Amino acid sequence: MEQDQSVLDFREVLWKARRYKWLALFPAVLVVCGAWIYLMFTPPVYESSVVISVDDNTPVSAALAPLVRSDRSDDMRKERVARVDSRVHSRQFLEAMSTKLGYLNDPDLRAQGASAARRWQGITSDEYTMRMAVYVLGKKIIVMPSGESRTRISATDHDPRVARRMAQMIADQLIAENKATTIQETTARGEFSADQIEVYQERLRKSEAALRSYEESSIGRKLTSNPLNDTNYETAKSLIGDTREEMSQLRSRLQTDLSGWQASGGAGAGPPDLHSGKSSTLEGRLSDLESEYAMIVILGKGDLEGTKLRIGGVRQALYAEYQGLAQSLLPTLPQAAQESAAGIALDRAELRSIRKKESRLTGLTSDYSHRVQSSPAEQLEAERLRSEVETNRDLLLALQKEATSSRISAALETSQLGLSLSVVESPQLPLAPLYPDPLRVMGIALFVGPLLGVGIAVVGDRLGAALHTLEQAEREIGVRVIGTIPRIEGWSQPGSYLQRYWPVLSIALVLFATAVSYTLHVTVLSPKNSTESVQPRP
Numbered sequence: 001m002e003q004d005q006s007v008l009d010f011r012e013v014l015w016k017a018r019r020y021k022w023l024a025l026f027p028a029v030l031v032v033c034g035a036w037i038y039l040m041f042t043p044p045v046y047e048s049s050v051v052i053s054v055d056d057n058t059p060v061s062a063a064l065a066p067l068v069r070s071d072r073s074d075d076m077r078k079e080r081v082a083r084v085d086s087r088v089h090s091r092q093f094l095e096a097m098s099t100k101l102g103y104l105n106d107p108d109l110r111a112q113g114a115s116a117a118r119r120w121q122g123i124t125s126d127e128y129t130m131r132m133a134v135y136v137l138g139k140k141i142i143v144m145p146s147g148e149s150r151t152r153i154s155a156t157d158h159d160p161r162v163a164r165r166m167a168q169m170i171a172d173q174l175i176a177e178n179k180a181t182t183i184q185e186t187t188a189r190g191e192f193s194a195d196q197i198e199v200y201q202e203r204l205r206k207s208e209a210a211l212r213s214y215e216e217s218s219i220g221r222k223l224t225s226n227p228l229n230d231t232n233y234e235t236a237k238s239l240i241g242d243t244r245e246e247m248s249q250l251r252s253r254l255q256t257d258l259s260g261w262q263a264s265g266g267a268g269a270g271p272p273d274l275h276s277g278k279s280s281t282l283e284g285r286l287s288d289l290e291s292e293y294a295m296i297v298i299l300g301k302g303d304l305e306g307t308k309l310r311i312g313g314v315r316q317a318l319y320a321e322y323q324g325l326a327q328s329l330l331p332t333l334p335q336a337a338q339e340s341a342a343g344i345a346l347d348r349a350e351l352r353s354i355r356k357k358e359s360r361l362t363g364l365t366s367d368y369s370h371r372v373q374s375s376p377a378e379q380l381e382a383e384r385l386r387s388e389v390e391t392n393r394d395l396l397l398a399l400q401k402e403a404t405s406s407r408i409s410a411a412l413e414t415s416q417l418g419l420s421l422s423v424v425e426s427p428q429l430p431l432a433p434l435y436p437d438p439l440r441v442m443g444i445a446l447f448v449g450p451l452l453g454v455g456i457a458v459v460g461d462r463l464g465a466a467l468h469t470l471e472q473a474e475r476e477i478g479v480r481v482i483g484t485i486p487r488i489e490g491w492s493q494p495g496s497y498l499q500r501y502w503p504v505l506s507i508a509l510v511l512f513a514t515a516v517s518y519t520l521h522v523t524v525l526s527p528k529n530s531t532e533s534v535q536p537r538p
Helices: 010-019 021-041 077-088 091-101 107-119 125-139 160-223 233-263 277-299 304-329 335-414 438-463 470-477 497-534
Strands: 046-054 141-145 150-157 421-425
Touching: 021 438, 021 497, 046 077, 046 160, 077 141, 077 150, 077 160, 091 125, 091 160, 107 125, 125 141, 150 160, 160 335, 160 421, 233 277, 233 335, 277 304, 277 335, 304 335
Parallel strands: none
Antiparallel strands: 046 150, 046 421, 141 150
16 A cells, blocks of 8 residues: 655655755855855945935025025925936036046056057047046935935945045035036026116116107197087087088078179179278187087087177177278269178178188087097007006016026025025944945845755755655556665765765865955955055045
8 A cells, every 4th residue: 555645754854854965055055155255355335325405495584585586495306306316417516526536546547548548549548537437436426315305415435434525525516516506597697687677678768758658649639639529429510510501591691682782783793892900800700709609509518698699799790890891992882782782791701600610510520530430549559558668667677676686696695595405414434334234145145055955955856866765666667566675885886986975075165265265365355455445545
């Protein structure tokens, strides 16, 4: 009856452990010794960090707050860190740091620069050395966020003192460049604003002069304009119609008077013009009264009845004057003809005065219609001029404010009040290397080595062709086993000595190599490395 394969056979496990002990021990020893050699020969890297605060401006008074530029305080956290990182890893910044740290005097870099200058035309040894220094230094600087408005800048080097010095110099150089850049930008901003202030002062002066001239012309038009408005415009048009009707009646009456002139014994188509200085004065007075009467009717203000009486008095006086002129100028004509000549002269004078009144009323109504039609255009023009003045004034005020802001910002930067970058945590001397970490490396080795040894032992057992038990032999052959031949002491195992004991020899070789490496490290390499690490970089 076959044995249940699910039951763990401790006898078989112990036998396998004893058989493959050296094969399982070899990977463990190899990994541990390799980790030990790695820790001995890998130069430690130390990290020193400086924490800076971005946009942590010192508060100013409420009066100065609107004038100081503070747009950087609104940047997102990642954007601030990205801006600091781009500035720290810029070529200009790294070149300045390489010069200060003495990377250009490094013998290895200068040797590489001389070799490159011989291979490539158009590049000098110093240029290539600077390129390599920038590349090496850039790999040693790490920028990462640290809080809402803080940024951590880490510098790595094999010497802890050099790492701390590098971190401090990075912070100092970054703050100095930031201050210089801010002052330069604010100065350029102020110069631009000062130039534009003169331009917009002239534009504002011209736009204000144009608006003033237009308003003065509008006021002049309003002062000399007619008294017509929306309420009395129709009254004026009605009065024009009445005046024209009155003119038509006077023309009809004048035709009748001309017929009476011929009937009364007058010669020709009509009497001669009767004219004197007094008649001219009275006729002018009559025209003024007619116009005054028309304004009283249109405006509804004034002594309308009194004006009518004065018009009638002037007509009577004018008729009397024409009678005197007819008697003196036409003495040979009958009295009826003289009366007819005086009446014709009066009708003509009245017709002229009424025509003047009609002409004035027509002019007033035409001017009012034109003013109503052009009023929107005038308003638009006035609004355009006012808008131009306001725009130029606002731009001028903005430029003046910008110039003031630039001067105050530059003053704040110079007086240490406006630093947008400040050191929050100064770099410390690192006491433990960043890597390699001995505990971590040895822990991984102690875990991976035995695990790898067990795996090799299991694989070797699975792939081996030897039959270890009767049950295994029966399973492999497929028949029952009658008996076994015992091992005779003194018989040698098959294969050469190296094939039989290579795991033991390999373990011994690894231990010997580890011992030699440790001896070289302690006696030859350590004094040289320690001496070099104590000396600061030039």
